[in-house]
Amino acid sequence: MANGEFLEFEDVSKYFGRIRAVDGVSLSVRKGEFFSLLGPSGCGKTTLLRILAGFERPDTGRVLLNGRDITALPPHERKVNTIFQSYALFPHLTVRENIAFGLRIEKRPKKEIAEEVERMLVLIQMEDQAEKYPDKISGGQKQRVAIARALIKKPQVLLLDEPLAALDLKLRQRMLMELDLIHDEVGITFLYVTHDQGEAMSLSDRIAVMNGGIIEQVGTPGEIYEAPRSSFVAAFIGDTNFFEGRVAEVVGGEYSRLVIDGFPEVLCFNDKHISVGNPVYLSIRPEKFHISREKPETGNRHNVVQARVEDVIYQGLMTRYWVRSGEYRISVARQHSRFLLDETPIRWDEDVWISWHADDGYMLERYSESDEKLVSLPPENIGEVNGEGNGAA
Amino acid sequence: MKNRRSVLEILVTLPSALWLAIFFLVPTVVVMAIAFKPTNPYGGVGTGWTVATWLSLGNPSYPAILWRTLWLSLLTTAASIVFAVPVGYYLARIRKRWRQFLLLLIIVPFWTSFLIRIFAWKVLLHPDGFIKKGLVFLHLAGDGASLLYNPWAVLLVMIYSYVPFAVLPIYAAAERFDFQLIEAARDLGAKQWQSFLKVFLPGIRRGLLTAVLMVFIPALGSYLIPDLVGGPDSEMIGNKIAQRVFVDRNLPHASALSSLLTLAVLLPMTVVLFLPGRRGRPDLMAGEGK
Numbered sequence: 301m302a303n304g305e306f307l308e309f310e311d312v313s314k315y316f317g318r319i320r321a322v323d324g325v326s327l328s329v330r331k332g333e334f335f336s337l338l339g340p341s342g343c344g345k346t347t348l349l350r351i352l353a354g355f356e357r358p359d360t361g362r363v364l365l366n367g368r369d370i371t372a373l374p375p376h377e378r379k380v381n382t383i384f385q386s387y388a389l390f391p392h393l394t395v396r397e398n399i400a401f402g403l404r405i406e407k408r409p410k411k412e413i414a415e416e417v418e419r420m421l422v423l424i425q426m427e428d429q430a431e432k433y434p435d436k437i438s439g440g441q442k443q444r445v446a447i448a449r450a451l452i453k454k455p456q457v458l459l460l461d462e463p464l465a466a467l468d469l470k471l472r473q474r475m476l477m478e479l480d481l482i483h484d485e486v487g488i489t490f491l492y493v494t495h496d497q498g499e500a501m502s503l504s505d506r507i508a509v510m511n512g513g514i515i516e517q518v519g520t521p522g523e524i525y526e527a528p529r530s531s532f533v534a535a536f537i538g539d540t541n542f543f544e545g546r547v548a549e550v551v552g553g554e555y556s557r558l559v560i561d562g563f564p565e566v567l568c569f570n571d572k573h574i575s576v577g578n579p580v581y582l583s584i585r586p587e588k589f590h591i592s593r594e595k596p597e598t599g600n601r602h603n604v605v606q607a608r609v610e611d612v613i614y615q616g617l618m619t620r621y622w623v624r625s626g627e628y629r630i631s632v633a634r635q636h637s638r639f640l641l642d643e644t645p646i647r648w649d650e651d652v653w654i655s656w657h658a659d660d661g662y663m664l665e666r667y668s669e670s671d672e673k674l675v676s677l678p679p680e681n682i683g684e685v686n687g688e689g690n691g692a693a
Numbered sequence: 694m695k696n697r698r699s700v701l702e703i704l705v706t707l708p709s710a711l712w713l714a715i716f717f718l719v720p721t722v723v724v725m726a727i728a729f730k731p732t733n734p735y736g737g738v739g740t741g742w743t744v745a746t747w748l749s750l751g752n753p754s755y756p757a758i759l760w761r762t763l764w765l766s767l768l769t770t771a772a773s774i775v776f777a778v779p780v781g782y783y784l785a786r787i788r789k790r791w792r793q794f795l796l797l798l799i800i801v802p803f804w805t806s807f808l809i810r811i812f813a814w815k816v817l818l819h820p821d822g823f824i825k826k827g828l829v830f831l832h833l834a835g836d837g838a839s840l841l842y843n844p845w846a847v848l849l850v851m852i853y854s855y856v857p858f859a860v861l862p863i864y865a866a867a868e869r870f871d872f873q874l875i876e877a878a879r880d881l882g883a884k885q886w887q888s889f890l891k892v893f894l895p896g897i898r899r900g901l902l903t904a905v906l907m908v909f910i911p912a913l914g915s916y917l918i919p920d921l922v923g924g925p926d927s928e929m930i931g932n933k934i935a936q937r938v939f940v941d942r943n944l945p946h947a948s949a950l951s952s953l954l955t956l957a958v959l960l961p962m963t964v965v966l967f968l969p970g971r972r973g974r975p976d977l978m979a980g981e982g983k
């Protein structure tokens with residue numbers, strides 16, 4: 301509680317036999333925050349959520365809520381409520397009875413329950429569906445009932461486990477906005493689990509990126525996108541190009557010169573102060589490149605590399621160019637603007653120059669084997685896996 | 694399109710409908726008809742029609758027997774359900790390999806003749822059997838007391854015989870039950886027993902209903918069990934029917950008693966099944982849930 305921390309995981313681990321589902325996680329969530337756990341399938345997000353809800357006992361560590369150690373409390377004594385991925389609405393109860401369930405268990409006065417349920421029905425705009433059974437309402441409505449059923453308990457933290465995963469794209473976007481509104485309205489802490497970076501980016505105050513049971517990075521959506529701390533984060537969040545290199549020289553404290561095979565020396569921001577001689581990856585996002593026929597000015601911390609266009613894909617919002625320079629196939633994204641339409645567009649097989657500012661590249665130390673694997677993925681794959689939610693930030 | 698489908702449906706259901714009609718409906722009607730026939734001295738049925746048999750059912754020994762049949766069957770049903778619900782819950786939760794093994798244990802007794810299993814109980818409960826001796830040794834029973842030939846022996850063996858019929862449908866329902874609903878209830882503040890009562894039991898109610906019918910109906914018609922382990926004070930309606938057929942050779946009387954039993958089962962069942970439930974509620978008899 302010292303510095304406004306509201307929910308804390310302290311060195312929490314959970315093993316299932318050999319599998320380290322959650323591996324020494326420490327995490328602090330502030331009061332009222334919309335906090336997301338983001339990571340690929342099987343990285344331990346659900347397990348961490350279930351530890352907080354009380355369905356799993358951690359093998360090590362503690363969970364503190366509002367300064368109180370709740371690690372050993374049974375689920376029904378915790379002031380947290382969960383929205384399950386499958387909603388888990390009670391099929392034998394109507395919408396109204398489902399929402400009332402938590403208060404009925406508390407044996408609250410009938411009149412009070414009726415009023416609270418009515419308030420919730422208004423909040424989720426389902427007053428006219430109150431007498432229906434769950435099998436007679438749509439997926440989005442089930443979702444809203446699940447939210448109301450949890451919110452009526454006035455939890456200190458609301459846990460959401462991939463609540464939108466079962467909905468189609470259109471509905472998902474609408475529920476995304478509704479969730480955001482509800483969060484603003486009720487003002488309680490949301491802990492949101494997802495593997496969809498677009499969802500996490502657009503909703504969260506802060507995001508924890510998880511991988512293999514550990515937390516790779518915690519930060520605001522902007523920090524995570526612009527300043528990834530590991531190549532896993534860089535590749536998982538949005539689209540990126542990786543270049544293998546070595547630090548050759550430190551320039552003026554904050555910048556370093558890198559040697560990359562087949563490239564001229566490039567300048568890169570080095571806030572992590574990686575020292576000379578270390579192997580690194582340079583990560584540059586496709587939209588950070590500038591592409592042109594004429595050689596742009598160098599200097600002013602701009603890097604320029606010559607390349608040949610291998611593919612041009614028109615994507616509506618932008619055009620994606622696959623260009624080759626040495627052994628690298630680089631993804632470059634360029635947004636359209638009105639005046640560019642007058643220009644002769646860049647075509648397949650043309651020789652071009654790509655340039656980027658030193659601040660737009662990120663150096664990542666190569667330290668784990670999973671990084672090696674990640675980087676060796678062909679860039680197309682990375683683009684496909686993560687391309688969907690791009691630009692949602 | 695729709696028409697073709699319904700034709701197909703009729704074709705597919707026809708064999709079982711015919712089977713039911715020939716082997717179930719027709720015999721029932723025949724039995725009911727015989728109840729309205731006079732007797733003949735050779736144990737057959739006479740000519741003409743009469744309601745005399747029905748009037749003779751007022752025999753003062755019947756109400757006591759009917760009452761005993763009813764309470765023995767109800768107790769058997771209740772005990773079987775109470776036993777079967779935790780077993781079904783447990784079976785649905787354990788690992789698959791164990792589950793198959795335990796299910797096998799439940800089914801294994803059926804590989805032995807029903808008659809032999811009841812005789813086995815006669816041996817177990819015999820005055821010189823080890824159960825009796827054990828109870829006497831523990832001063833829980835007097836030396837002269839008999840474990841056999843009383844209504845309690847009948848009840849015990851009935852429960853033993855019918856429990857599997859309760860376990861199987863309840864297990865089947867529990868296996869389809871979404872146990873995340875229990876977590877949801879716990880999450881919303883329910884203690885373990887509350888989530889069991891308010892979510893698990895309603896969730897398997899179709900299985901419960903099936904189990905009740907599967908135990909109660911055959912229990913009402915029990916005849917071998919009271920005959921073998923019961924005494925004169927533990928006769929059930931089934932014994933009376935058998936007696937009318939084999940000893941008194943009075944077919945119409947036996948038929949009247951059987952009809953009475955059939956009606957006693959059918960009437961409450963019809964009421965339960967066709968009672969209008971709460972509107973829109975997933976119906977008990979509707980097809981499988983999701």
Ligand SMILES: Nc1ncnc2c1ncn2[C@@H]1O[C@H](COP(=O)(O)OP(=O)(O)OP(=O)(O)O)[C@@H](O)[C@H]1O
Binds near residue numbers: 321
């Ligand atoms: N009850 C369990 N028994 C054994 N292993 C489990 C159990 N629950 C989870 N695991 C394992 O722990 C790891 C983390 O699982 P978890 O469900 O937390 O992942 P997740 O991040 O929620 O994935 P997803 O996005 O697919 O839901 C996985 O490897 C999973 O197989």
Ligand SMILES: [Mg+2]
Binds near residue numbers: 345346347461
């Ligand atoms: Mg999960």
